[in-house]
Amino acid sequence: MNAEAALSPKGLPIALDAAGGDFGAPPNVEGAVLAARAGVSVLLVGNPVALHAELGKYPGSGALPLEVVHADDVIGMDEHASDVRSRTGASINVCTRMVKEGRAAAAVSMGHSGATMASALLTFGRIKGVDRPAILTHMPARGGMTTLLDAGANADVKATYMAQWARLATVYLKVLEDQENPTVGLLSIGEEDHKGSALVIETHALLRELHGQGINFHGNVEGRDIFLGTTDIVVTDGFTGNVVLKLAEGEAKVMFGWIKEALNSSVKSKLGGLLVRTSLRGLAERMDPSTYGASILIGVKGLAFIGHGSANATAVKNALLRAARAHEGKLLPRLEAAFGETK
Amino acid sequence: MNAEAALSPKGLPIALDAAGGDFGAPPNVEGAVLAARAGVSVLLVGNPVALHAELGKYPGSGALPLEVVHADDVIGMDEHASDVRSRTGASINVCTRMVKEGRAAAAVSMGHSGATMASALLTFGRIKGVDRPAILTHMPARGGMTTLLDAGANADVKATYMAQWARLATVYLKVLEDQENPTVGLLSIGEEDHKGSALVIETHALLRELHGQGINFHGNVEGRDIFLGTTDIVVTDGFTGNVVLKLAEGEAKVMFGWIKEALNSSVKSKLGGLLVRTSLRGLAERMDPSTYGASILIGVKGLAFIGHGSANATAVKNALLRAARAHEGKLLPRLEAAFGETK
Structure with a gap:
């Protein structure tokens, strides 16, 4: 955990792969608005024009703890998970990188689950003592x-x-x-x-x-x-x-x-x-x-939640709330402690 | 296939492990009565006193193609499947032996499924070309x-x-x-x-x-x-x-x-x-x-159907009808032919 995260765990936003999933931006943005209303800060990662247009549908969303982060590329549902290696600007990679750099508490994606796993594993690495992360x-x-x-x-x-x-x-x-x-x-x-x-x-x-x-x-x-x-x-x-x-x-x-x-x-x-x-x-x-929001890729050195491609706004919201709770509860340091890694 | 079976496939009865299952004789006997009314001959294998008493509850069952075959022992649901090796008089062993000897068309049991599998495998052996029978x-x-x-x-x-x-x-x-x-x-x-x-x-x-x-x-x-x-x-x-x-x-x-x-x-x-x-x-x-009656242990050189321990009379009846159909349709010789075994 970096210093910023340790000092203001509640303030650190969740990075949402806002372009991911079967339906693209709409359910992601609506879910982020719902989560923000519940007090969770969210970074919407994707095409800024599309995301701002979508946000415009929610009056008062300008006052919510929501921020748009630029990412042009998105790994499509029918593309290869291994593409995350070369397409560094893909939205999921931007999300996991922000977590790695301490600018976000967790990455959440309803997009290509193989790509999300690969991106999280490559960017975060494994918790010491864990051979293989699991969903x-x-x-x-x-x-x-x-x-x-x-x-x-x-x-x-x-x-x-x-x-x-x-x-x-x-x-x-x-x-x-x-x-x-x-x-x-x-x-x-x-x-x-x-x-x-x-x-x-x-x-x-x-x-x-x-x-x-x-x-x-x-x-x-x-x-x-x-x-x-x-x-x-x-x-x-x-x-x-x-x-x-x-x-x-x-x-x-x-x-x-x-x-x-x-x-x-x-x-x-x-x-x-x-x-x-x-x-x-x-x-x-x-x-x-x-109802349960999303699955977590557990065993990597960072928080990554993976949702269903067909997720609706409620699912996105629940995933964001769950990610925030994991961060606030210091899930990652507690997992590391359980596996005997001291920092 | 032996001569008797080839000559009168329809007449050859199905051997039912009438003591097997969670509820013992009652659903087995009722299922056999229902199957017999539908034209299927059944051998009820188990304790003759108990089976005749149970049959007595069905007026007119004396005229049906039902016969009681003596077997004192039964492998209980919580006993070991490997017991079929030593307990040769157990009802399931009597059933499979009658099939092997050409006195029955198929063995059907709602009893211990591991014991039924073991008994069928030991008694029938495998179809040539099949490494492992499956359910x-x-x-x-x-x-x-x-x-x-x-x-x-x-x-x-x-x-x-x-x-x-x-x-x-x-x-x-x-x-x-x-x-x-x-x-x-x-x-x-x-x-x-x-x-x-x-x-x-x-x-x-x-x-x-x-x-x-x-x-x-x-x-x-x-x-x-x-x-x-x-x-x-x-x-x-x-x-x-x-x-x-x-x-x-x-x-x-x-x-x-x-x-x-x-x-x-x-x-x-x-x-x-x-x-x-x-x-x-x-x-x-x-x-x-x-509704589907029973599963078949497929790949052995004989017909063996395995039902649910909690089977009711309908399940027993459907299993018996299915067994009769498998025999009439010459399932076993057709399986052997598919695997290139000629006799």
């Missing part, structure tokens, strides 16, 4: 939410990586959710210790050793436990984690489609549908990833 | 269902296994669902050919080679595609497949719970709930695994 995400669950990692940063992993992720996620929940001793489950295909792939069995042994020393290891959990909320954290490899995340989204989407069909299937159910509409909308919100 | 299962999807394998038989796999599973599943859908050229998707974390784990990338190359020669390879699919029904078949390792299956069940269960809550959240929605109840029940059925 930490939240999923709806009975009684609240389940924190899942890795949601897709690493398709091929080692047991040691997963053990490190359990420690990172534990600190994250302490800082962001005030959970004193969150439980950790290892995703497997049976609850018994000896069940699972060779990789999972090896990881199980490492987590067993760490129990009581930085993590609260519950043991193996199964696919169903993610929604049942059996543990606060579920650790898995980035292949399985990504499949889990996308399957859950796909299932919710298809089920909501079927509910809609069912409610339109007869005059009687149409009438009933009108009466239950408000209640079911609450359920849709509960299943909506935007 | 083939069906999941609800937009527009019908998605066939997934491996759903949990092999936690650690090789690319060659998955390529074989794609071929096995293709023949299965041709025989059981009359699908002439079912599409095969490889589960990955990105649609592009180069995306995924090292294992998936290697498998992709093998499936690409097989395209047009026994399989119709669509390319990579993601978690969401399982429910979207993008391909008829989704191939994955048994670790990921098992997580997928249990996650999908867990999500459906939790979502239905939330729907119930939502419909009880106000007087207005309670009233609406009464009106939509019938329509939503149709949705619950669509999500219910019992």
Whole structure:
């Protein structure tokens, strides 16, 4: 952490990749306005003409803690993540560089997630003691939410990586959710210790050793436990984690489609549908990833939040609030401390 | 195939592990009665006293093609799968042995799935050319269902296994669902050919080679595609497949719970709930695994169907009908032919 950040953590703005995502500037700017109204300073990084035009739609936004930062280039959703190496002026690179230079508290992007990961990793580097950063995400669950990692940063992993992720996620929940001793489950295909792939069995042994020393290891959990909320954290490899995340989204989407069909299937159910509409909308919100804002790339030496390409303004706002909270709670120094790095 | 089976395929009964499952004999016997009424002969394998007592509850069942076969022992749900080696008199072993000896067309069990797999593998052996049998299962999807394998038989796999599973599943859908050229998707974390784990990338190359020669390879699919029904078949390792299956069940269960809550959240929605109840029940059925009856252990030299421990009578009936259809459609000889084994 640099001196400026340490002196005025609340004042340091969040750098938003305002051009990123499926819909470009509009949801980003609206989300930034909402976050600014909630007291979070935001740097809108992108094309100034477009961003100022968008900001003009919000009367009074001139008085909010919002600033436009110039970036001409943006890595498109269908371009290569590796482009971040050469296209130094791309909006995501401007965001992560401002964090690195202590001019922003965190980088937030709804754009190309591979590019955001690559930019953060290249610019920030890894926390000492962390072999591979992971994507930490939240999923709806009975009684609240389940924190899942890795949601897709690493398709091929080692047991040691997963053990490190359990420690990172534990600190994250302490800082962001005030959970004193969150439980950790290892995703497997049976609850018994000896069940699972060779990789999972090896990881199980490492987590067993760490129990009581930085993590609260519950043991193996199964696919169903993610929604049942059996543990606060579920650790898995980035292949399985990504499949889990996308399957859950796909299932919710298809089920909501079927509910809609069912409610339109007869005059009687149409009438009933009108009466239950408000209640079911609450359920849709509960299943909506935007409630949780964004995922964090955890394990890098800087704060980087990665949102859904289809994020709406609420999702952008929630991501910005979460980023600000991570900074205020000193997430990064606490992660570094947990991994024994002293400065 | 033995002579008896070849001569009277329709007449050969299905051996049901009538003691297996969370609820013992009652749903098994009821399911057998329902299947017998639909024209399928069933051997009820288990304790004769208990089974005859249960059969006594169904007037007229004496006239149905049902027969009780003696087996004193049953592998409990919490016992070890490896027990099938020593406990030769266990009901599941009696079932698979009758298939092996040509006295039954297929073995069906709602009991200990690991024990059923082990018993089938030990008793039947593998189809020549198949390295590892897999569990083939069906999941609800937009527009019908998605066939997934491996759903949990092999936690650690090789690319060659998955390529074989794609071929096995293709023949299965041709025989059981009359699908002439079912599409095969490889589960990955990105649609592009180069995306995924090292294992998936290697498998992709093998499936690409097989395209047009026994399989119709669509390319990579993601978690969401399982429910979207993008391909008829989704191939994955048994670790990921098992997580997928249990996650999908867990999500459906939790979502239905939330729907119930939502419909009880106000007087207005309670009233609406009464009106939509019938329509939503149709949705619950669509999500219910019992609609599809049972999974098959595919790749062994005999027919073995494995159901859910919590299976109800409908699930048992559907599993028995499916087993009979597999036998009548000569699934096993067709699988053997596809793998070049001539007899």
